Amino acid sequence: MAEQPLVRLQDVAEHAGVSLATASRMLSDPDYGGRAGLRERVLASAAELGYRPNPHARALATATSTNVGLVIHDVRDPYFATLSGGVITVAERHDLLVSIVCTHRDAPRELEYVKRLADQRMRAIILAGSALRDSAHTAAMNAALDSYHRSGGSVVSVTRGHTVGHVVDIDNAGGMRRLVHDMVALGHTSFGVIAGPLRLLTVRDRLQGVRRGLKDHGITLGRDDVVYVDLSREGGQAGAQMLMSRPEPPRCLLAIADVVAVGALSWLRANGVAVPGEVSVTGFGGIPAASDAVPSITTVELPLEQVGETAMELALKPAAPRHIVQVEGTLVRRDSVAPPH
Amino acid sequence: MAEQPLVRLQDVAEHAGVSLATASRMLSDPDYGGRAGLRERVLASAAELGYRPNPHARALATATSTNVGLVIHDVRDPYFATLSGGVITVAERHDLLVSIVCTHRDAPRELEYVKRLADQRMRAIILAGSALRDSAHTAAMNAALDSYHRSGGSVVSVTRGHTVGHVVDIDNAGGMRRLVHDMVALGHTSFGVIAGPLRLLTVRDRLQGVRRGLKDHGITLGRDDVVYVDLSREGGQAGAQMLMSRPEPPRCLLAIADVVAVGALSWLRANGVAVPGEVSVTGFGGIPAASDAVPSITTVELPLEQVGETAMELALKPAAPRHIVQVEGTLVRRDSVAPPH
């Protein structure tokens, strides 16, 4: 495939009149000594010849690379896009390239991708939006991560769920609980929850937060008060429809995620249900669409960008001790909620 | 860094009782012959030992990799996120990993990233949202891309602007022209344009489309009818403010991009200007937020996902002949526009 001979370290060495070994040291080990002026000479030669080190050769020799892998559900999801932005920002600061892979919440695919990232000797693997509730898969993932980790790779997961590596733990349950308390304080007593697939740990946690928050005030959810939909705009529409077409629809709709709330809102508007007049709506996550929506959506804002940054920073720390960074969301009251009646 | 000896091709070869060379051929050249049953035996050994080829070694030997580089402005921008989604979808189908780098519209950074992707022997480099109007930078970029291209790499740019590689050309000017025609047909005669930085080729093209479209009906823009802002929500707010605080504000606001239109809308709402009652607003691009906004935004929808897919598909084609795929947007009339008065 090559056609134009590129300049190798060997060429630089010759041009500078030193051995390959010396050239290598001058170029990539700043702590190495060396005769006065030698380093400058090598650097000058490298610059003059336009030398660019071959990362693969380097990776092969050192068994490590200058890339990091980021595993997310989907780039198109603003939640992950924002988080990815944070990761990339910090990675850039450390001269690392980020390879993004999207699992679309498919377990086998996730596993395969992690293996491939490990094969590529990625400096770190960051798992965001992983954590599926499937024991066989979890075991396989842990095995793969463990092997990767033992061979020197660094692992970070956003939300717990893996046996190895640092963790950025988003307080889903706590945030949701506070949100619910706020709604109760507003006077709400009849709730409907638009939840997502229970396979997702995140969903379970948030749902638990809802239950706890309600229980704190002696309210319990009936079987029909929770509907399970896809984590998408369409899911939100479907969820709103299901809950609102009951004989006695709830006065407050708790969506498990902002994007779901946006969908719910659009269904309510399309069907002439006044928000927050007839029904209040809340989200979770803090994506930009939540504040742009009309009415703007009350939600728990997660510092997603910062979560990404933190994850990347953790990835650069030594494996031990294991760090666990807790991240809290902040309740943001907006126009989509009002006291009932 | 290593600690746990991984299984190498050598091990597989020994286990299968063949030479390294044969093992390599059986494993990575499906067209190679071989004694009956030999291939199966090697494959079986590989599977049994859990062999995973080292991509760096392979890349070093073949001077090509199984990764592609994607250069965008920012993952957080839904425009690019959607496009990236398309790229990733197709890349996955071909077993390729995608490395995303964000330039944040910084020319030197873009150049450096392209060089690094080339260093990494990426199978292809896809440039989206590149095309800055800076002749020194453009020259340097072309040089870098040309060298990469001659050494066997494949180049695709979304929108023209580079001298080498395939092109997915989005008809920005034409789409904008049609949009303007539609607004004129609606009865509009006084326009304000919220444009972006003129360094961006995309912005220039769309602006030209506006001018042409208006000129087709004998309307010309005054100096003050166009304001230049950042391509962001905040930019849109600022732009709306500038245009609406003139003594005789325009009756139709043409935003250069959806995200800008969303910002404009939010300023208008915050300042009690009725849309589309007092003023109509249009966007460009077709991001989800445009349809979720209230009122939903009239825009030209670009098939961004498909643009990404096409780009990735082109990247897999041989370099010659040079393909240039034209992409048209489709006008989507929504609630943000109405006849004036």
Add this chain to the structure above:
DNA sequence: TGCGAACCCGAAAGCGGTTACAATTTCCCG
């Protein structure tokens, strides 16, 4: 001035694959 210790540098052995080339075997057909 003498003698280890510390330092500098180069030769060479990998890292884990691919592939040109040569050696061997198999095949086909006169």
Add this chain to the structure above:
DNA sequence: CGGGAAATTGTAACCGCTTTCGGGTTCGCA
């Protein structure tokens, strides 16, 4: 059944860089 072509397999030379190891210098200090 012989002989050359075709097919198969092995040997070894890379790909471009890092790093161990050891010989040769230089330095500090007695």
